[in-house]
Amino acid sequence: MKEEQKKAYKRKYEQAKRKGVKFWPDIIYKDLLVSFGIFILLVGLAAFVGVAVEPKADPSDASYVPRPEWYFLFLFEFLKFVPGKIEWIGTFVLPVLVILVLFALPFLDRNPLRHWKNRLTGISIMGVVVLGMVGLTVRSVLTTPKKEEAVASTIQEKYALGEDLYSVNCVECHGPDGEGGVIAGVEGLEGVDLKSISSRDEIYTRSDETLAAIIDYGQQDQGMPPFGLAYGGELKKSEIDALVMYMRYTWDDRVELPSDAASAGAIPELSAEEIPSYEVHISRLAKRYCISCHRPGKENNNYLMGSYQEMLTSGDNADHNLIPGDLDSYLILAINGQSILDENGEEIIQRMPPTKMMKEEYIHIFEVWVLNGMPETASDAEALTVQGQE
Amino acid sequence: MAQNVYDWLDERLGLQAIYDAILDREVPKVNWWFTLGSASLFLGLMQGITGILLSVYYVPTPDHAYDSITYIMTGVKFGWLILGIHHWGASLLILTAFIHMLRVFFYGAYKYPREVTWITGVMLLIGALGMGFTGYLLPWNQRSYWATTVGTEIAGSVPGIGNIILRILRGGTDLSALTLSRFFSLHIWIFPAILLAVVLTHLYLVIRLGISNIPDEDS
Numbered sequence: 001m002k003e004e005q006k007k008a009y010k011r012k013y014e015q016a017k018r019k020g021v022k023f024w025p026d027i028i029y030k031d032l033l034v035s036f037g038i039f040i041l042l043v044g045l046a047a048f049v050g051v052a053v054e055p056k057a058d059p060s061d062a063s064y065v066p067r068p069e070w071y072f073l074f075l076f077e078f079l080k081f082v083p084g085k086i087e088w089i090g091t092f093v094l095p096v097l098v099i100l101v102l103f104a105l106p107f108l109d110r111n112p113l114r115h116w117k118n119r120l121t122g123i124s125i126m127g128v129v130v131l132g133m134v135g136l137t138v139r140s141v142l143t144t145p146k147k148e149e150a151v152a153s154t155i156q157e158k159y160a161l162g163e164d165l166y167s168v169n170c171v172e173c174h175g176p177d178g179e180g181g182v183i184a185g186v187e188g189l190e191g192v193d194l195k196s197i198s199s200r201d202e203i204y205t206r207s208d209e210t211l212a213a214i215i216d217y218g219q220q221d222q223g224m225p226p227f228g229l230a231y232g233g234e235l236k237k238s239e240i241d242a243l244v245m246y247m248r249y250t251w252d253d254r255v256e257l258p259s260d261a262a263s264a265g266a267i268p269e270l271s272a273e274e275i276p277s278y279e280v281h282i283s284r285l286a287k288r289y290c291i292s293c294h295r296p297g298k299e300n301n302n303y304l305m306g307s308y309q310e311m312l313t314s315g316d317n318a319d320h321n322l323i324p325g326d327l328d329s330y331l332i333l334a335i336n337g338q339s340i341l342d343e344n345g346e347e348i349i350q351r352m353p354p355t356k357m358m359k360e361e362y363i364h365i366f367e368v369w370v371l372n373g374m375p376e377t378a379s380d381a382e383a384l385t386v387q388g389q390e
Numbered sequence: 391m392a393q394n395v396y397d398w399l400d401e402r403l404g405l406q407a408i409y410d411a412i413l414d415r416e417v418p419k420v421n422w423w424f425t426l427g428s429a430s431l432f433l434g435l436m437q438g439i440t441g442i443l444l445s446v447y448y449v450p451t452p453d454h455a456y457d458s459i460t461y462i463m464t465g466v467k468f469g470w471l472i473l474g475i476h477h478w479g480a481s482l483l484i485l486t487a488f489i490h491m492l493r494v495f496f497y498g499a500y501k502y503p504r505e506v507t508w509i510t511g512v513m514l515l516i517g518a519l520g521m522g523f524t525g526y527l528l529p530w531n532q533r534s535y536w537a538t539t540v541g542t543e544i545a546g547s548v549p550g551i552g553n554i555i556l557r558i559l560r561g562g563t564d565l566s567a568l569t570l571s572r573f574f575s576l577h578i579w580i581f582p583a584i585l586l587a588v589v590l591t592h593l594y595l596v597i598r599l600g601i602s603n604i605p606d607e608d609s
């Protein structure tokens with residue numbers, strides 16, 4: 001800047017000051033007002049929005065979709081447009097360049113004029129950059145999936161998750177209520193007599209940490225397989241926590257489950273006239289008592305019970321398993337403790353579940369379901385009930 | 391009496407001179423956009439105060455960080471408020487500082503004689519982003535863990551020295567207890583110390599040079 005330009009600026013500035021105000025109180029009061037407003041906003045955000053609860057860091061869970069703080073999103077999004085080979089241009093060269101330009105701005109911009117009308121180039125460049133940043137941020141928010149999966153956060157969700165996980169992973173060995181007993185139908189452990197894991201002796205003496213640790217890396221010398229991701233299993237930390245919570249609340253009579261959570265996973269009772277449906281009753285029973293064996297990768301005569309369709313159509317004896325109205329369907333016989341023999345007298349299906357029979361009332365639900373032609377949804381079942389009454 | 395005490399102190403501390411220099415100075419008439427710098431300053435102060443309070447309970451180790459945050463949120467009286475303010479304050483600070491920069495740019499206030507004010511300002515913005523980046527890891531939850539994994543990977547992609555930078559940031563090849571303690575000391579000692587010095591310079595310059603006036607069309 002030339003000397004006379006500097007002088008001209010100073011003259012103008014002095015003029016502006018003379019027409020101006022005193023810092024105290026004229027400027028300060030505006031500043032304080034804005035700061036006060038911000039303070040209220042902060043307290044409001046803390047009170048009504050709060051800080052999102054996230055599960056604890058789990059280095060073994062690489063499926064988590066990383067999301068930086070929102071003010072880095074634009075950069076994150078921008079990098080998606082940079083091809084992998086020249087990634088370093090996007091991650092290093094450009095940011096450094098931008099920072100250098102920012103630092104050097106007063107020296108790069110030699111135009112002595114200050115009003116925006118006299119600096120259209122500079123203002124437009126800045127405008128485009130800022131709009132680009134905002135655009136990229138919005139794009140990133142819109143395109144990133146909300147969350148990898150719903151994280152169970154309420155006690156109720158966590159309890160239900162724990163219950164499901166227990167049925168899928170543990171029932172085949174430990175039984176639906178952790179009661180143990182002689183294992184049947186599990187490779188390598190056939191005939192092993194398991195002690196109960198739900199008795200007072202057990203549950204009173206095992207802390208949550210111990211339980212989580214046992215589930216995480218198993219007790220390999222005794223046949224308890226590891227379930228933690230890090231040890232070759234398929235459960236994440238948060239899932240193991242949910243399992244432990246389920247076990248604690250169900251078996252430990254010193255703690256009581258909040259009542260709303262208790263109802264979440266319970267198997268609905270069947271009233272006298274009611275016809276059960278897959279949706280409401282059978283799916284839950286299957287989940288709790290059968291799915292641990294009847295899922296892909298297990299020995300089960302290829303009979304899968306993950307969905308309505310699968311239950312009706314899969315299995316080596318699919319034609320006989322579920323016959324509408326027929327209590328001699330293999331499934332019904334099996335859950336009543338009868339094994340099914342082929343024409344040579346060889347057992348092809350043992351009683352189901354092989355370990356311990358279900359409670360009478362649950363067997364009854366299966367029977368009423370089959371007698372009424374195995375309705376899928378609650379409304380199908382209701383329609384049948386109404387017909388029956390007419 | 392009060393007058394006497396004041397005179398006594400003034401003679402020794404120079405209170406009147408401070409009042410004249412900082413509060414009683416003439417400034418051009420400006421608009422509300424000029425409050426954003428002091429708003430950033432206020433948010434910075436709040437971050438400092440709430441941060442110090444949080445450090446009473448926070449434990450910077452992978453085993454305890456998450457639980458100590460949970461404890462602050464649920465066990466400590468008004469812990470949720472302190473953490474909430476710190477959490478949201480960080481975002482607002484970045485926002486206000488950025489818009490403050492845009493207003494400075496728009497009015498050309500980075501030009502003579504305020505070049506150095508601008509440069510210290512850029513340092514403040516980078517420092518604030520650094521605070522955000524290092525603070526994000528501290529809760530040691532899934533979000534912070536994986537965001538930092540990716541963030542440090544980005545630093546690691548610098549050709550040639552990337553790997554070294556990555557290892558310095560992480561304290562090894564992977565995110566670990568070392569990473570957490572590094573980020574923690576950056577977040578509560580190193581960045582704040584630098585930022586404090588730069589903020590004071592920034593404010594000194596603002597007072598020394600005076601707030602710029604709103605330019606008219608022929609300037």
Ligand code: HEM
Pocket residue numbers: 423424425426427428429430431432434487488490491494499500504507508510511512514515518589592596600601602603
């Ligand atoms: C933590 C961040 C910051 C704080 C606490 C801060 C504080 C302040 C304050 C209190 C003022 C007085 C005028 C006003 O409030 O508008 C000011 C002016 C100024 N700031 Fe900042 N600032 C920060 C960030 C920045 C950034 C990021 C830049 C630019 C890159 C910047 C550049 C300037 C300049 C050039 C002035 C003089 C403007 C004028 O006289 O009109 N500041 N700053």
